[in-house]
Amino acid sequence: MKYFALAFLSVFLLFSCQNKRETAANTPDNTQLATLFENYWEENARLFPLEATAQGDNRYNHLLPNSNTKGFRDSLKTYYQSYLDRLRQFERAELNANDQISYDIFEYEMNTQLEGLKHNTWMIPFQQFWGLPLTMGQLGSGTGNQPFKTVKDYENWLQRIEGFTVWADSAIANFRLGIANEVVLPKALVEKMIPQMESLVTKEPSKSLFYGPINNFPEEMASADRQRLTEEYKKAIQTKLVPTYQKLAIFLRQEYLPKARTSTGIDQIPGGKDLYNYYVKYWTTTDKSAADIYTTGQKEVDRIKGEMQKVKDQVGFKGTMDAFFTHLRNDPKFTPYKTPEEVLSAFKAIQSKIEPYLKKMFNQTPKTPFEIRQTEAFRAASASAEYNQGSPDGSRPGIFYVPILDATKFNTTSGMESLFLHEAIPGHHYQISLQQENEALPKFRRFSWYGAYGEGWALYAESLGKELGLYTDPYQYMGALGDEMHRAVRLVVDVGMHTKGMTREEAIQYMLSNMAISEEGAIAEIERYMAIPGQALSYKIGQLKIKELREKYQKKLGDQFKLASFHEEFLKDGTMPLRVVEKKMDNWADQQNK
Template structure:
């Protein structure tokens, strides 16, 4: 699973068709005129949209070379967000009015993806998504702490960091303002999903020397003098003690005394203002296909039935005597399936990852230059965090990371690790995202974006590739693969069930628990994630089924000339794209292959 692609940049997924988009018809902006060629107009609009992205995220702008943004945090004031939205509306209006007939095929794709990206940002603002800077897993208070993980090579780097620490009170005040607006309008995460949320705040309330914010003051470059280090350490200590830590105390009090008690008691997105329209909007956004919630729900039920029969075949294979529920209980409770230490779990992940590295040349013609490492999920967010996730980098001197959750080891079964690793590391998220970022021929708005149906569909497809590459030799590991696939199929059912069909949280918990071997801890954290992140869970299965269908289409059309390496390169060659664009790419791949056969 992948939510944040790059530190400091809110990654925007894209969709090929939106349901109930906000009306964004606008006059053309003055500098994009009909007198210019369509290609020039498009380039100007792409540049305008990119400037908006950079203005929205000073940290990302700094990583892209804008030194004026050093030491700044995002301005989330009502005036700033309204201004960004108005600018997006203007560019979007011009883009919709653009005559695309003269554009090349690639330019048309750029125009469509940019329009979808802008439309999504406008939609989110319209539906007041900025009222929700927290989720069941974590929130802004944890993500902003990544400022302490920047590169510290010069005294200026420390000066910039200190400026950001000084900016934190305003940042917390702005985010808290939006939370208050959410309380007043009923736009909050459901109260049930915020149980234990305060632990993600108290994890930051520690002595200064143990704070993650203090770490840069313990790891100075060798060329720093003792005088420099002493002065910076003193300033940093005072800031963290008197500014940063009090912010977390205040936020803890606000959340426990005001926000969580006042959060809504319903769970469905449909119960929010404009909620039904917003959820259908999210269904279309996260699938990038012309689907509604009922169609997704029925597809999920069909997939659950198919996968269940394969799971039952494995139960028969291992000779287990008992019901399906008995076998799930056995998997959840037998100590043989669980690591004893965090180090054991991390070593298992590393071993599988290295095996996965070795299979890549047989499956891909082009591989990324960026390596990846393995890290524990940060302790402050681990209790309510998912089992694993990929965290990319926006710097060429840092790798990507495959995060493994080592919290509650008795809930982290080893039989799931092959599927998890193939999904989050390679050939899954790391490979796909790194290749995407290295596509320098793409405009930046595509290089640094993430389309969930493509990325998560690729991740789930990567789990399946492991079966063809010789993984899952142990039947329990293969059952783990199937339980992960079942997990994604069940998501189609429970996400639509809760948000559009009136399902209770308990109904969703029971459905997930009775069909997968996920531990009850994971089942609970996942269901709460779906509640507070409506629609995102639909990406995985829809994307995977689309990629599998396109592969079968290519195999049938090309016969013995089908080359799996060439096919995978064709899927990934244009980066993250909507499913409808991917189909066009594979149709061209098939046509090219047929031409070579003649």
């Protein structure tokens, strides 16, 4: 009788869960929850107007709040906590499936932001890789997110310049508090920041990067407006921008550099160990420990080494792997380009090659235009290839930026095909554009970013190379393996530097011994991980999760598994923490099975 009762209970629970799922599926969108999300996003745009500009929301293009103040941080704490409290007034189980996903993402986001505010990150306002002084250069050049189409647009930028001068003074004050509390950057990074600031100091305004919008007035702009704005921009460059960058450069050189630390890892600053654990969780959106990630990295390095050995044997190279790396770096046949235009044309050829295959793998493709551009000279020395998102309405294209310091040294074996798949199509351009174009999502999801999802997808996109007609050249496949090795090495060196006492020099050497990368390239990469701890973990952790899910569903669904459907389901709801996406994808697989 007892066993019958247990069996009856199991069947009852099974039907009960099924009924709940069906009820959730048939429940309409919760309008009150939608209003909560809309209100949150409206406040977010005012608090973070640069993000609004990047998303094509031009209402706040004149604003640049001082994010360096305690008052601003306190307002963020109130902001996140109040919305978390309001969210919890809803009964999650009574929401439909899409609203449940929104609930889970929003709750995760509020908790994560609140936890982040507990750390002393504000004592390091910027570094050589990210920060407002570099962003201002991109925006003010006239080639970035900041629009320069109308007189109002030009006046908006002048107001943002005013905000930047105030921000910079507060940044210096926060750096000084960091010095007092021993929360400082490593010397190697500060040495890179100084020339970045100095490069934006010019005696002649017309030679300034910030003169770009004046050189490119819209044809329809009246001559009187052109004349007035020209004078105002010259004055702003001479009296606001140049003095501000000069002040930052002098401070960094004379006051901050002597106090910068000689240690490598962030665990060497007060509170650094807890901060790194937070960064690991923030960037991977998992509860994986740094130690587990380090072990995963070592295993992936060993696996990829085996694949590289196969390529070396295939092309008949007789030396060691280190010798093969040297050959790939230095043989003149791998540096055939003479001009930046030739490099950009080679990337365009990759785009043309994969186009026939994309239709078989993707049911839905973006409407947002796409362009390939050379990275601006002022930031190229410290920049990696990157994708800058387009605007949702298509007025600004998604842009794949390629830094080309010297075209004659641009190496074809650096993984050009895999780089394009990652940064451009079907990597970041597909993922970000499809997300932004989906007006059915609340805005906090349309414009969200989770590195483990977004970078994980982009690295997964690299693994599609053979299915997209690429990697037929063994040297390009070696480049793809090099790119994957790059992400595996990151797990080892990032965790190693920030928790295991690995020095900058040891990390550079580890990278050089496992990759066909120049010493200059390895230094730039390692210093990036020093500047933004944990971010580099997101790529490989996300990719491994997506590969795991694909393999799981292929095994579970058999002939019912359709790769294009898998990709569509993964991408259509935008970025989210890995724990949320796995739950969503499991539900999708269950539906396919029915």
